[in-house]
Amino acid sequence: MGTATVPAGRRPAGVVPARRRPVRPGRSPSARREARWAYLFLAPWLVGFLAFQAGPMIASAWLSLTEYDVINEPRFTGLDNYRQLTSDPQVARSLGNTVLYTLLHVPLVMVLSLGLALLLHRVGRFQGFFRTVFYLPVMTPAVAVGILFLLLLNTQDGLVNRGLALVGVDGPSWTTDPDWILPGIVLMSLWSLGSTVIIYLAALQNVPRDLYEAASIDGAGRWARFRTVTLPMISGALFFTLVVNTIASLQMFTEVYTMYFGNRETQNRFNSDAATFYVIHLFQEAFQFLHMGFASAMAWLLFVIILLITLVQMKLGNRFVYYEGDDR
Amino acid sequence: MSRLRCATAFVGVLTLALAGCGGVGGGTGSGGTGGTGALTTMGFGLPDEIATTRVDTFRRASPDVELKITEGAFDEQQFLSAVAAGNPPDLVYLDRKLIGTYARRGSLQPLTDCVQRRKVDLDQYRPAARQQVTLDGTVYGIPEFYSVRVVYLNEAVLRESGLTAADVNLADWAALPALNAKLTRVTGGKLTRIGVDPKIPEFLPMWAKANGVELLSVDGRTPHLDDPKVVEALTTGLGLIRGQGGWGRFSAFRDTFDFFGAASPLARNQIAVWPMEDWFLNVAAKNTPKAELVVKPFVDRQGQPLTMASGSAWVIPKGARNPDAACAFATTMTAVDTWVAAARARAEARRAAGLPFTGVYTGNVRADERIFAELWRPTGNPRFDEAVQTIRSVQAAAFSMPASPAGAEFDKAWYGAANRVLAGQSQPAEALARAQQEATAALDRASR
Incomplete structure (x- = not known):
């Protein structure tokens, strides 16, 4: 089969060129075929995202503009629910509790996890065993953790106060004193720091040893090596856990709900402002008081707060985090 | 467009006619019998002879009903999800103090026709229990136990x-x-x-x-x-x-x-x-x-x-597919004879175990009268016998938290x-x- 050679820019008379789809640079037919396959493999997730995340989010945005009790049709009320958010003292209280918890929990988890990871990193033969031991609590169901800590934090017979008594400290009323409820919850939250420990341990194991050797040759001591080599090299992991733990803290629900609101008895007996976290208040508004519209507005407010905090963290993270291959 | 309207109106009229427009039990349906078809419940369990005996009584009285008891305590989320999805159970067993809220929002069917058709005398229920299942003069629930x-x-x-x-x-x-x-x-x-x-x-x-x-x-x-x-x-x-x-x-x-x-x-x-x-x-x-x-x-x-009284009740949610059978179940479970049969089973079980029978306290006055007249016997332990009499004596002096929206x-x-x-x-x-x-x-x- 012969082919005619036509000089560039010229067309033979009477010949109409076949219409061709313009080929974008870098998108060869095989690349397009690969892209189609990629979309095919992504399809289950995309469908799931549209059906179970994007769909409900759009519905929730609409419901936040309505008065809706699940049983009757939604009634459009404009921005009333958002106005009510600003005037409901319980929203402010629960948001305050949640933010305070986040401010206590996140740094504490990061510091303790880093300390444990550094210790684990130095352990030789039994590192696998300890890694498993530290991670095991993460496998405990959140509901079980809530019930467990209700017992552990009992003022009179709880193990925590018994332990404190051994060193001469009269333990507080963790579950009934409003000033101690939040610290008790923070204490409980440390139960599952194993996942953060494992992330830090993996990051520590990836730090090249020659950097430490170079630093040592330059006369850097242990603290200087940690500050100038370890921290920058694991800053990516630190940043990741900062973002993830912040988001999880702002959405804290299961353990606290189990402890203080799990059944009618605990709900009534422990019904306290101090244990009312934002998502718990949201849940009560939605499923106990049937204010689905208002609860949807609460959910969107939380979404915006988390989004803003994460954006700020990302902005700051870009300045402080070292990524492999980065020339900074 | 007008054809569409006509069709919609026809379907609407047909639906209303079939539904009977009058709450539970208004249709010709089973005509006061135990009903037929599938019957699903929510919030109820079969933990003891009091529950199983009464359910067996219903099964015998209504052999054509395919009863499906989803065991477990009442869960608000589960119930609301079912209602929102248009797939509510036929019967729900819940704390009486929740009835006012759900009734006010229209999620429960009035039981006016049900009690009329089944010839249920509401006076047999203790006033404190009746008050909790009644909102604005309409009965929405059939009282069960009565705790003081x-x-x-x-x-x-x-x-x-x-x-x-x-x-x-x-x-x-x-x-x-x-x-x-x-x-x-x-x-x-x-x-x-x-x-x-x-x-x-x-x-x-x-x-x-x-x-x-x-x-x-x-x-x-x-x-x-x-x-x-x-x-x-x-x-x-x-x-x-x-x-x-x-x-x-x-x-x-x-x-x-x-x-x-x-x-x-x-x-x-x-x-x-x-x-x-x-x-x-x-x-x-x-x-x-x-x-x-x-x-x-x-x-x-x-x-x-x-004393303060509380307890549970049976309600029929809006959209229940088999309200006739639900009505039959609720009224059978709380009927005098049914309670007496259950109490007899409890008394026998206690005697077999060598334990005292301290009675069964129901929301039905007549059932309690028969239980204590026919089944309860002094146990020989004066402390427990006197205690039973004390509990019975205060039942009439009970108040309850009223149904509230x-x-x-x-x-x-x-x-x-x-x-x-x-x-x-x-x-x-x-x-x-x-x-x-x-x-x-x-x-x-x-x-x-």
Whole structure:
């Protein structure tokens, strides 16, 4: 089969060129075929995202503009629910509790996890065993953790106060004193720091040893090596856990709900402002008081707060985090 | 377009005609029989002979009904999801105090036709139970059990403190702190015995009623939380708890109690005087039959018996597919003969185990009369026999929290107030004033 050679820019008379789809640079037919396959493999997730995340989010945005009790049709009320958010003292209280918890929990988890990871990193033969031991609590169901800590934090017979008594400290009323409820919850939250420990341990194991050797040759001591080599090299992991733990803290629900609101008895007996976290208040508004519209507005407010905090963290993270291959 | 309208109207008229437009049981349906088809329930379980005997009675009476009991406690989320999805169960078993809220929102079917067609005499139900299933004069539920509160005394502890059961007078609020101090025991800085447990926040409505005021108006729409008598009741309860070291110590000690086991606080002499639901008598008869237990009525400040009643009920949600069978099930389960059969099974089971039969307390007065006339026999243990008589005697003096369009929010308001006071965050008057505002706002919103 012969082919005619036509000089560039010229067309033979009477010949109409076949219409061709313009080929974008870098998108060869095989690349397009690969892209189609990629979309095919992504399809289950995309469908799931549209059906179970994007769909409900759009519905929730609409419901936040309505008065809706699940049983009757939604009634459009404009921005009333958002106005009510600003005037409901319980929203402010629960948001305050949640933010305070986040401010206590996140740094504490990061510091303790880093300390444990550094210790684990130095352990030789039994590192696998300890890694498993530290991670095991993460496998405990959140509901079980809530019930467990209700017992552990009992003022009179709880193990925590018994332990404190051994060193001469009269333990507080963790579950009934409003000033101690939040610290008790923070204490409980440390139960599952194993996942953060494992992330830090993996990051520590990836730090090249020659950097430490170079630093040592330059006369850097242990603290200087940690500050100038370890921290920058694991800053990516630190940043990741900062973002993830912040988001999880702002959405804290299961353990606290189990402890203080799990059944009618605990709900009534422990019904306290101090244990009312934002998502718990949201849940009560939605499923106990049937204010689905208002609860949807609460959910969107939380979404915006988390989004803003994460954006700020990302902005700051870009300045402080070292990524492999980065020339900074 | 007009054809579409005609078709829509036709379907609408047909639907209304088939539905009977009149709540449960209005159609020709089964014509008063046990019905046919599938029947699903939610919130009910089969834990004992009281449940299984009654369900068996229904199965025999309605062999054409395919009964599916989804066992488990009532779950609000599960129920609402089912209603929202247009797939509610035919019958729901729930706490009577929730009925007002759901009825107000139109999620429950009125049972007016059901009780008429099944010839159910509503007078057979105790007034306090009937009040909780009725909103604005319409019946939405069929009452089941009937639980009242009485005062339990551990006579061994009283004797140790140089007192007798006659010395315990809950009508004299001024003398309560001294009584409490005599009975309370603190060892090594730890509370080791509760003297008088006021059981607040749970029983605050009963203390308030004893002081002459109800937390909520009979129509369930007006809260009275900031009434000085409620403040006084809460202050009295708070004083008793403070007299035992404060809420933290008191609550922590009480949280260690296992009322259901053989090592109950009664058996271990960890509590002297405490108001509690009547079911504890059954538990005590089973686990601690030799305990020196005395049961007295809770009393108002004039010394008149008083109690708060609560319990469960059967309701038929909007959209139930088989309301006829649901109506038949609810009325059969709560009929006099059915209750008597269940109580007989309980009595036989208890005798076979060598345990005393302390009765079954239902929302049906006539059923209770027959149970105690035909089945209950003195056990030979005068303490338990007298206790049974005491419980029966106070049943008529019961009040209940009325059906309210915002029951859950109302509860949250007053429980929150009591908890803030107990935790030392607020004074009673201040806490109850805030609760009054919250409850008023919630009830106003729900009544709109």
